[in-house]
Amino acid sequence: xxxxxxxxxxxxxxxxxxxxxxxxxxxxxxxxxxxxxxxxxxxxxxxxxxxxxxxxxxxxxxxxxxxxxxxxxxxxxxxxxxxxxxxxxxxxxxxxxxxxxxxxxxxxxxxxxxxxxxxxxxxxxxxxxxxxxxxxxxxxxxxxxxxxxxxxxxxxxxxxxxxxxxxxxxxxxxxxxxxxxxxxxxxxxxxxxxxxxxxxxxxxxxxxxxxxxxxxxxxxxxxxxxxxxxxxxxxxxxxxxxxxxxxxxxxxxxxxxxxxxxxxxxxxxxxxxxxxxxxxxxxxxxxxxxxxxxxxx
Amino acid sequence: xxxxxxxxxxxxxxxxxxxxxxxxxxxxxxxxxxxxxxxxxxxxxxxxxxxxxxxxxxxxxxxxxxxxxxxxxxxxxxxxxxxxxxxxxxxxxxxxxxxxxxxxxxxxxxxxxxxxxxxxxxxxxxxxxxxxxxxxxxxxxxxxxxxxxxxxxxxxxxxxxxxxxxxxxxxxxxxxxxxxxxxxxxxxxxxxxxxxxxxxxxxxxxxxxxxxxxxxxxxxxxxxxxxxxxxxxxxxxxxxxxxxxxxxxxxxxxxxxxxxxxxxxxxxxxxxxxxxxxxxxxxxxxxxxxxxxxxxxxxxxxxxxxxxxxxxxxxxxxxxxxxxxxxxxxxxxxxxxxxxxxxxxxxxxxxxxxxxxxxxxxxxxxxxxxxxxxxxxxxxxxxxxxxxxxxxxxxxxxxxxxxxxxxxxxxxxxxxxxxxxxxxxxxxxxxxxxxxxxxxxxxxxxxxxxxxxxxxxxxxxxxxxxxxxxxxxxxxxxxxxxxxxxxxxxxxxxxxxxxxxxxxxxxxxxxxxxxxxxxxxx
Numbered sequence: 014x015x016x017x018x019x020x021x022x023x024x025x026x027x028x029x030x031x032x033x034x035x036x037x038x039x040x041x042x043x044x045x046x047x048x049x050x051x052x053x054x055x056x057x058x059x060x061x062x063x064x065x066x067x068x069x070x071x072x073x074x075x076x077x078x079x080x081x082x083x084x085x086x087x088x089x090x091x092x093x094x095x096x097x098x099x100x101x102x103x104x105x106x107x108x109x110x111x112x113x114x115x116x117x118x119x120x121x122x123x124x125x126x127x128x129x130x131x132x133x134x135x136x137x138x139x140x141x142x143x144x145x146x147x148x149x150x151x152x153x154x155x156x157x158x159x160x161x162x163x164x165x166x167x168x169x170x171x172x173x174x175x176x177x178x179x180x181x182x183x184x185x186x187x188x189x190x191x192x193x194x195x196x197x198x199x200x201x202x203x204x205x206x207x208x209x210x211x212x213x214x215x216x217x218x219x220x221x222x223x224x225x226x227x228x229x230x231x232x233x234x235x236x237x238x239x240x241x242x243x244x245x246x247x248x249x250x251x252x253x254x255x256x257x258x259x260x261x262x263x264x265x266x267x268x269x270x271x272x273x274x275x276x277x278x279x280x281x282x283x284x285x286x287x288x289x290x291x292x293x294x295x296x297x298x299x300x301x302x303x304x305x306x307x308x309x310x
Numbered sequence: 311x312x313x314x315x316x317x318x319x320x321x322x323x324x325x326x327x328x329x330x331x332x333x334x335x336x337x338x339x340x341x342x343x344x345x346x347x348x349x350x351x352x353x354x355x356x357x358x359x360x361x362x363x364x365x366x367x368x369x370x371x372x373x374x375x376x377x378x379x380x381x382x383x384x385x386x387x388x389x390x391x392x393x394x395x396x397x398x399x400x401x402x403x404x405x406x407x408x409x410x411x412x413x414x415x416x417x418x419x420x421x422x423x424x425x426x427x428x429x430x431x432x433x434x435x436x437x438x439x440x441x442x443x444x445x446x447x448x449x450x451x452x453x454x455x456x457x458x459x460x461x462x463x464x465x466x467x468x469x470x471x472x473x474x475x476x477x478x479x480x481x482x483x484x485x486x487x488x489x490x491x492x493x494x495x496x497x498x499x500x501x502x503x504x505x506x507x508x509x510x511x512x513x514x515x516x517x518x519x520x521x522x523x524x525x526x527x528x529x530x531x532x533x534x535x536x537x538x539x540x541x542x543x544x545x546x547x548x549x550x551x552x553x554x555x556x557x558x559x560x561x562x563x564x565x566x567x568x569x570x571x572x573x574x575x576x577x578x579x580x581x582x583x584x585x586x587x588x589x590x591x592x593x594x595x596x597x598x599x600x601x602x603x604x605x606x607x608x609x610x611x612x613x614x615x616x617x618x619x620x621x622x623x624x625x626x627x628x629x630x631x632x633x634x635x636x637x638x639x640x641x642x643x644x645x646x647x648x649x650x651x652x653x654x655x656x657x658x659x660x661x662x663x664x665x666x667x668x669x670x671x672x673x674x675x676x677x678x679x680x681x682x683x684x685x686x687x688x689x690x691x692x693x694x695x696x697x698x699x700x701x702x703x704x705x706x707x708x709x710x711x712x713x714x715x716x717x718x719x720x721x722x723x724x725x726x727x728x729x730x731x732x733x734x735x736x737x738x739x740x741x742x743x744x745x746x747x748x749x750x751x752x753x754x755x756x757x758x759x760x761x762x763x764x765x766x767x768x769x770x771x772x773x774x775x776x777x778x779x780x781x782x783x784x785x786x787x788x789x790x791x792x793x794x795x796x797x798x799x800x801x802x803x804x805x806x807x808x809x810x811x812x813x814x815x816x817x818x819x820x821x822x823x824x825x826x827x828x829x830x831x832x
Contacts, residue, residue, distance in 0.1 A: 031621065031623060038615075042633060045634055045637055045692070046636075048649065051652070052648055063651055063654060064657035068663075118377040120376055121374070121375075121377055127371075127372075127373045133377075140388055140392070142812055142815045144753055146753065146755065146781065147395065147784075147804040147807055148391035149788065150398055150784075150788045151392075152387065153789075155391060158348075159351075161346070162342070162346055176386070176387055177387045179383040179387070180384055181388060183383065183388075216376075241643055243643050243755070244755045244781075244785060248785075259641075259643040262647060263647060266647055267763075270650070270654050270658075271654070271657050274651060278648075281644045281647065284644055285639075285640045293635070293639055296635065
């Protein structure tokens with residue numbers, strides 16, 4: 014039985030029911046993937062300029078990736094690997110120390126009743142409404158003054174920038190963790206305390222292991238925030254050897270898009286890789302954490 | 311029980327060692343700071359140390375111990391900078407007003423003028439074994455003789471026996487271990503001598519040719535008891551006014567000014583100074599439009615996709631979702647820098663590979679204000695919609711399917727179902743996130759600064775650009791490197807942003823009742 018009309022009818026009913034949805038999805042996918050495909054193509058294109066780019070490059074090569082790993086020895090004299098290392102170092106350290114500090118504070122707010130507790134929690138929330146970058150001028154002068162007295166803590170140092178990030182990472186995460194700790198039953202610690210454990214030991218041995226998933230989310234959110242920060246790092250760091258990837262890459266490419274496109278494409282892809290990998294593997298937890306508060310930068 | 315006691319003793323032992331170390335470092339640092347004259351830091355340090363000691367020694371403050379590490383950083387790098395920003399917003403700090411008043415007066419005293427008929431001094435140069443150089447200067451009027459090593463002028467009497475003039479030609483050949491230099495030798499050190507400005511009592515000399523120094527007079531003097539600056543050349547008086555010395559008779563003012571508190575001057579300038587008001591209002595308006603449009607575009611696209619993906623019969627759903635989340639996983643600064651390249655007018659692929667071949671267009675994205683705004687919104691849509699998609703998908707899945715069954719039975723069209731069921735229920739959970747997203751985009755520095763850098767410039771404005779939002783405008787005022795830096799004004803705009811964000815958050819809290827809920831839970 015061959016009936017054109019019925020085949021057309023069946024196609025139309027499929028299309029109007031679900032088919033058009035695939036069509037829309039393809040259109041959106043094109044919008045999303047178009048830049049990504051181009052940047053991947055640029056990174057393996059032996060012709061490093063933006064104007065000479067083609068979607069499928071002739072003679073693809075990994076030369077741009079090789080240049081990335083050469084550090085200051087590459088022909089652009091740009092220490093990409095050092096910048097990447099600086100970014101990773103600052104993000105991981107802020108993540109670890111910041112999460113530890115938030116967890117300590119959150120434990121106190123969750124498990125103890127003391128005068129000023131309520132005020133403390135609410136002030137923490139209010140302080141956090143002031144995005145830290147709004148105080149950029151003040152932070153600049155603060156580090157300038159600290160640097161006069163202790164150069165290793167002042168402007169253009171990673172310790173100085175780390176301290177600034179730590180200050181900013183605290184408020185909201187303390188709230189998030191306090192909420193999580195509240196949901197852990199007290200009975201577990203109480204039985205440990207009967208066995209002679211101190212509050213601090215109960216915190217380390219019982220609460221922290223139970224809160225591991227939440228701690229991981231906060232560690233990663235902090236890490237992503239620091240890794241993506243441009244404004245504070247660009248104000249507080251001044252030498253190429255101190256730059257994070259965000260600052261270094263911006264200065265590297267601004268004004269030289271045409272000539273440096275190929276190597277930039279490789280650097281951008283490598284730079285995105287750590288965060289993309291972490292994000293995709295922990296997607297659900299991260300989004301859950303984000304929807305409870307801040308939005309990723 | 312013994313075990314417990316032991317552990318407590320260990321704790322006490324470590325605590326005392328920790329506090330001892332902390333106090334030792336604190337005292338050592340205070341002494342160092344004292345010699346540097348940083349009294350403010352000493353007060354902060356000692357207060358901090360005293361608080362920490364109290365917290366760790368008193369039993370009543372036990373819970374606070376857990377917060378000490380965090381609080382230190384929170385106070386030093388959030389609370390104090392907030393306060394300092396408020397303070398800065400009341401100062402004129404910036405180019406031309408960097409120095410303290412005392413430093414500005416010193417700088418003014420260092421400005422000289424040459425009187426119409428200057429006294430000239432002929433000089434001879436002398437050198438000792440170490441290579442130090444001294445000059446003997448004799449005035450052409452013949453009544454003054456000075457000796458100088460470069461900075462101070464000392465009046466001397468050449469009749470003194472230490473000045474040796476063995477051939478009695480009137481030129482001293484040596485004094486002490488200094489020997490007369492020949493003119494050729496003087497030419498060798500000319501560059502050094504030209505920098506010399508030896509002075510005494512407001513009289514300064516400066517080299518005018520190979521054999522003479524001319525007199526210069528310090529132009530300004532500070533009359534301390536009247537707190538006025540006097541211009542010796544014109545006789546004008548200047549009074550200090552909000553960080554600038556202004557003339558009492560004409561409209562002249564002196565450079566440099568100094569750092570001073572100017573009250574709400576910065577805020578009133580924002581609304582009355584025509585050089586600032588115009589650009590500021592445009593930046594202000596665009597910031598709101600930008601934040602609103604960012605939320606609207608990402609939400610509409612994200613919701614649309616979420617509705618499609620919410621169809622359980624749709625095949626390839628995980629693939630779509632996995633690929634569509636990609637832009638959100640890439641750090642925003644990287645996406646922004648990549649897109650800046652794509653939008654490049656001459657070589658960017660949007661023009662060369664899409665618009666030129668397909669439509670024959672090659673728009674100058676970053677030169678046209680409207681196109682630049684469209685460009686940043688497109689970039690933001692690309693990297694922002696996946697968040698909305700994920701959020702909406704979660705919210706859609708929590709809506710009970712029975713509601714739609716009932717609606718269908720009642721004969722509601724899909725559009726009616728969307729308007730009457732989906733949207734209202736969605737808004738309950740997504741609404742606050744939209745406000746949060748608005749507040750975030752309000753300060754979305756990365757996208758604006760890394761895609762357009764706020765450009766193209768607003769005609770007639772020195773700093774602001776057409777796509778600048780308040781935060782990038784603030785950044786440029788303070789650290790832009792183009793034109794004058796205006797820290798005070800930048801701080802004032804920070805305060806304005808803070809007030810707006812505070813209001814938005816208050817609305818958000820009110821809308822969700824979050825604060826009440828939190829107050830009950832704490």
